[in-house]
Amino acid sequence: MDNPHDDEQIAEIKKELQTNGCVSAAAKIQTYLDELDNIQLNIAVTGESGSGKSTLVNAFRGIHNSETKKAAPTGVKETTIKVTPYPHPNYPNVTLWDLPGIGTTKFPADKYLKLVEFKRFDFFIIISADRFRENDVKLAQEIQKMGKKFYFVRSKIDHNIRDEEESQGSEFNEEETLKEIREDCIQGLKGCVQSPKVFLVSSCKLHLYDFPLLEKTFQEELPAQKRDALLLALPNISREIIIKKKEALQARIKYLATMSALGAAVPVPGLSFAADMAMMVTTIRKYQATFGLDSESLQRLAQTVGKPLDELRSVMTSPLAGKEINKDLIIKILCSSVAFLSLMTAEEGSRFIPFFGIPAAMGLSFVSTYQSLNMFLDMLAEDAQKVLGLNLSMISHWV
CATH class of the missing domain: 3.40.50.300 (P-loop containing nucleotide triphosphate hydrolases)
Known part of the structure; x- marks a missing residue:
């Protein structure tokens, strides 16, 4: 579900990048995302x-x-x-x-x-x-x-x-x-x-x-x-709502990936990766809460349907299921992906190529962040669908 103001925002970010550079453009993106999160x-x-x-x-x-x-x-x-x-x-x-x-x-x-x-x-x-x-x-x-x-x-x-x-x-x-x-x-x-x-x-x-x-x-x-x-x-009362939530969150990933790319423009080895991990932890925690898969939300759901918390968690199959989202967990999951490791190695290696190295690192950082966040979003949306299915099957016994 693309935001109707996407084209306008992208144009403004491009202008900021051309006028004031990468750091300023990244700050503009962060301000825009913060505004979305704080709409009353x-x-x-x-x-x-x-x-x-x-x-x-x-x-x-x-x-x-x-x-x-x-x-x-x-x-x-x-x-x-x-x-x-x-x-x-x-x-x-x-x-x-x-x-x-x-x-x-x-x-x-x-x-x-x-x-x-x-x-x-x-x-x-x-x-x-x-x-x-x-x-x-x-x-x-x-x-x-x-x-x-x-x-x-x-x-x-x-x-x-x-x-x-x-x-x-x-x-x-x-x-x-x-x-x-x-x-x-x-x-x-x-x-x-x-x-x-x-x-x-x-x-x-x-x-x-x-x-x-x-x-x-x-x-x-x-x-x-x-x-x-x-x-x-x-x-989460229907599969349609979960799908709509996933689409709304997916529409923001390009902005996060662009921030990652802009961060990769700084010629300091390891800095882009550290910033990306911090951003991913924050973002994935938000995904988890949005789908009602954080500990507090699951406990409330268990209380509502009258079932043990472990029974709800038992249907979740992603590597994130029932775990606290932190940097170590995200790195562990990402490192199990050959594609991600290849992208990260290429990004860090490209920094040492004269003239073309930084632009190449930016492109690789965009791709790795974009793919990684989509992967985690898919995982959590799928877990949410499974919890919903169990929840509805429980309720159907009462009707």
Whole structure:
């Protein structure tokens, strides 16, 4: 998934290289990558008490409700009494804000948007556990007037499906039941909200029902610079999301490889290799966290699915599986590749060739870094697919 500003950025980097040299161009690339990592995305989640706001906030962040230190508190009573930010554990630039229910004493409907500081949010998710109420409609109308996006989410759908199946017995049809629930919600909003869309979601089973469609809608309607920020923070609920994450990370590798090439222009033996290893460790750790394969994320997943951590790790087959990412591990894996060793030997040897040596070393450094990062990204994406497969097979036994 190439960033739409790629051509502009590449042109600026080339200009910087021609004007101020390799060091300055490398710094410009690093600034650009830092900006991508720090794009702020603020998502507001609101609804009446008991609608499932906090549970959705936790599920989106991959955090179990029982994690008292990091989870948004849940309960049948109104547990949200103030506007509360919950940063994503791996991508703190993405924050979900658990808002108090609209229409409460402290947050009356007519002053709600002002009190919650409406302007800071990129979009709103309005949640209801049954029908959307008058206050929900009023909020949507005000958001619409101010030109921001909002999405109606009908929560706890798994409970409704279970109840309907029990009451209807052999006559039960899940597809028809979902259609009826959706249409009932939409009919209640028509005439009050322009072109209402309602997404049916179960926070306990995000891979089911309409959450994948909601995620796709976010991606289509968010500004281009915010799309990757959302994508990389999403939980791995489908193979499609893992593939999209891989593509987004892959699009950045050319910049990292270019930084490696620019570093190789410095005529100091071993310096380029040391810088590359430090960069690779940082980058691969980021890949690991994005795919939810770091220790903390795997522990949360194990808690959510009720399985031992070792069982999740057992399906991962890459050399990175279950290991701390550090320089020694990366060097060990790379040194098992004949192609990488050949490139590194050629890069260091080419430095001593007059005139053409440094350009050759730069080209070889680009190729070795590009290929290595793609290899590690492939490894982790494949492990993420295997963990997802195990996770979905576990959940399917509960449905």
